[in-house]
Structures are given as C-alpha cells and as structure tokens.
Amino acid sequence: MSSIKEVAKMANVSIATVSHVINGTRFVADDTKARVKQAMTALKYYPNSVAQSLRSKKSKLVALIVPNIWNPFFSELTYYIEDELNSEQYKLLLCNSERKPEKEIYYLDMLRQDKVAGILGITYNEIDNSVSDEIPMISIDRHFSKKITCVTSDNFEGGRMALRELVKAGVKKPAFIGNVTAVFSETMKRRAGFVHEAELMGIDYVVYERPDPIRDYETYYKDFFELHSNVDGVFAITDMLAAQYIERASKLGIHVPKDVKVIGYDGIQDHHYFHPVLSTIRQPVEEMARTAVRLLFRKIEGHTLEQETYQLPVIFRQGETT
C-alpha cells in the first residue's frame, strides 16, 4: 500500500492537507480536494482503518492526570503525550491532581459520561473502588492498581544498575534514600533492585526511608546524616532528591563526588547548563509517553491488552556526581 506522503507528493500538497481531506477536519478548496482524491485513487491509498475508527469516536479528548505539571519529569512526559495524541487528532485535557483523590475521581466521572475517551494517569491514590478493568485508562510510572495497565520504566533493573555503578565508582557503603507511599507503587522497585544487587554482591548497605509525602526535609536530612554518617554512596529515588541531598551535604562539608558518590533516578536534566549534572538512571520518557498513548488507543478501540505492566528499559547516564 502506498503512503500518505506519496499521495501528498503526487497531489502537490502537504501531508496535513491530505489528512484534512480524509478526515474532513478542515476546509479544503474543491480543486485541491479533487486533486488529492485523484492521487489517492491512482496510488490505491486507503486511509488506515484503525486510525479511521479512532477518528469516528465521539469524544476526541484524552485526560492526563499528573501530580504537578511544574515538575520537569511530568512536563517532559506531557510534551510527548500531547505530540502522540495529536498524531490521531486527539486533544489533551490536562489535570494537576495535586494528589487529591477528588480531582482524580472527577475525571473518572467525565470518562463515564463519555466526555473523555480515555485517561492517562499518574495517580497516587487508592481509587480501586471507582474503576473497573474495562475502562480505557493507562497508568504511567506509578502502578496503583492491578486493574489498570501500567507503563513504567524498569525500576527494579534501575535499582540494580545504580548499586553496580556506585560500587564501580569505589563505594563501600552505599545508601538508598527515598520515601514510601501508602499504596504499592512501581517506584518501590527501585529500592528492591538496589537491595537485591547489594545482597547478591555481598555489599554492606543502608536503606533510609520516610513516609510519603515528605513535608519536613529539614528533619529528613538531619536524621539521615546523624544515623548514617559513614555512607560513601547515595542512590536517591528521584533526581530531585539527589540534588537536594548534594546541596545539604555540601553545607556539612561533604563533597560530591569526592566524599560521597551520588546517583539519581529520572533523567530530568536535558541540557548541561546547570550543575551538578547528575549521574542518573534515565527513564525513557519519550518512549513511555508514546507507548502509553498507543496502548490507550487500543483500549479505546475495545481491545484487551495482553500485559498488566509494560516495562521499558532504563540506561545509566554518567554525570558529574560519580
């Protein structure tokens, strides 16, 4: 089958114009329309039926629930989600949940009323009772319920990788620092991978956690430095926590990476203008975003997905902190 590109070339119009003719999404002059249709016939071009079926659905809205769009990890994710939705002429409804269950539930109501076609979500709340496993919803990064398909990075492998990289950098006593959510979260696997690998390698390690959300970072770090003054390596559950640790440590005369090596998780820095450039386990944000949207489209079309969790591989990105 020929492509939309060839049709556009033959009709001497842009790909967007061909798309508008096919979907009736915008006014196209009659002679242009005729030229596009001639080219489609000549080239035996048939618009993708899956895409067509998606386009014929009533609502062209997908809601994205993020805790806070201001966070660079979420804004990067949102950027790619909007781009992928746009390829099928879907529009993005953005909701900052602030971790409030009522805001999340509000969007589930919209979904029930067919005001949105589907939901992509990073939720922190136990909303199991409100959802059935049939609704078109994909969770990203945080797996809050077994009923909802989740797209995530390989958190366990990321944790193992972080431990190995710390040891490789000469660390003898590594610590994991993080926070524990009340409900199960995929991010907990970062610690699990770290611990697993340390046990495997016979390395003495520390796990330091406090309940999420952490409101008093002063106490959080004070306790850590008091309890674990002998660590020479830190794997922080997020880049932000890693950056925070480094700042606090430097005030106590602990220098990174000289005294303590540090690895974060996420990969929020997309340029090298601000320092330190963190050594980090980089999530494949673009791939996670596009995969989540593609899976959501399949659910909107009524398909059942094969897997409960789609895990995408992470990489270690060397920065200035190991």
Place this chain on the structure above:
Amino acid sequence: MSSIKEVAKMANVSIATVSHVINGTRFVADDTKARVKQAMTALKYYPNSVAQSLRSKKSKLVALIVPNIWNPFFSELTYYIEDELNSEQYKLLLCNSERKPEKEIYYLDMLRQDKVAGILGITYNEIDNSVSDEIPMISIDRHFSKKITCVTSDNFEGGRMALRELVKAGVKKPAFIGNVTAVFSETMKRRAGFVHEAELMGIDYVVYERPDPIRDYETYYKDFFELHSNVDGVFAITDMLAAQYIERASKLGIHVPKDVKVIGYDGIQDHHYFHPVLSTIRQPVEEMARTAVRLLFRKIEGHTLEQETYQLPVIFRQGETT
C-alpha cells in the same frame, strides 16, 4: 448573603457536594440533595450569578497554546492556569504549538465551532487574519496583535532594572543578547528598556541579536565572542540564554561573575539545587496566569476589557551571577 460553607455545614455535607447539587455536575443522592436545598432556602443562599453564568455556558473547555510545555517557564505558567480554571470548573486543553501556525489555527477553528469557550495563548505567528477582536482570547507574555488583550510582565521596566543592576555590580560595558522575532513581541521591550536606561545613564553598551528562532547556537556565540570580547556584563533575554552563555563563556576561560556579570529574565529556577543560581528579572508567573484566566472569563461573559495590555511588575532576584 450566606456562604456555601454555611450551607454545607447546615446540610452536613462537603462544600463539593453543595456545588454538585447547584451545578448538576455529579450524581448526588436524592435525600442529600433535598437536605442541601433545604439548607439553601433556610440560609437564603443564592449561588454567585457570575459563576453560574460561566457554568451555564456550553463548553467548559479552555485551550492553552504554549510553544512547548517542557520549558520550565511554560510549565509553571500552565500549573497556575489550570488551578485558576479549576476554581470555576473549567478544564484545560493543552496544545504544544511548536510555533507552527497550523496548530494554532486549528484551535481557533475549535473556538469558532464553540468546542472551546476561550483560548489562552502564547503564539509566535502572525494570525491576525484569522482572529476578530471579539473572540475570547487572551495572549500571555507575547503580544502578537493589537486585537488580542495581552497579559505580560513589565518587560520595559525589567530591561531598565537589568541595566541598573549590572552597573551597580560594577559593569562598565554591558551587552544585551537576544533574538528578534519577525512580528512585534512584548519581549522586545526588554532590550528597549535596557537601551533606554543605558542612554539615560550615559553607559557604553552593546546590543547583539539574531533572528528568531536561533537554530545554530554554535555560530550565535562564536560571533558574539568575536565581535564583543570586551563586554563585562550580559543581560540575556531569557534565563535559558543566560545559562547557555555562562556555559559557553566558561569554556573560553571567561568566569561568571568574576569576569562577566550575568542577568537573565524569567526566574525559572524555583529552588537552589542546581548552579549557577542565576541573577534574574523574575516574572510574576502566578499572577500573570491568574490574571489571564480572570480576564478570559470576563471576555467569555461578553464584557469588553478596558485595556489592551495588562502589565504586571517584575522584581530583580539576586543569584550567584552578579
């Protein structure tokens, strides 16, 4: 008049439930509904009429067009816009325009078809021909057309402030570095304020600009360093450009702030974990966001706004680069 809070208290329900009863936005059990209505009658509570008129409009969607949500300035702005819209139960449609006119025009079409109630936009394109001055649209930061009300920071005063702060820090030969958009943009006033103040104070200065968007930063900086090796102060049109300059300069052995003092514009850094912490002209992002939404609501209600531009004051925030 009594408040919704009192109604909620008397009916022994949450404020959200009272709101749902008033607006029919969610299912509420009959006996609860009756209790709320009794309380409303007893307390002589009448829902705010402006809010009601907003709520009775067909579309509860507002589109926000940003060049790229990934940019921290836009993600902060989006955060507050969503929050302000949410206070009137409006939902945010997010569009990354990537500065492409066709994406911007697509949303204007949606507006014409009443699929969205209004548009908040940061556009970079000349779309004058597509818009009338009656449409509910508010431009933020970039004023691209006299027909559209614009909410902006006081760019001119920001430019003056930057020049004064550089001089105060001992700079003898300050440079403004930036880019020039094809159409008039409010951001050009940053340069104008800088130049105005330098002339006023009798300071020798440099203006270095290249057409927007800048694709080849290698050449941009190479030319700047060749042409203007004698500057000892830089006012960059954005924080990102300031951070970039500092990185490039350090590779040439030019140290900030020792050799050159640097001031940016925006105030994108909301914490001190990454360095350098830029000295910058901070835009009142939250106030800009909330003002833009409030003005848009007035336009949606059919009011004519008094001003063409709403300028909000900026402040100088001392960082590590001056």
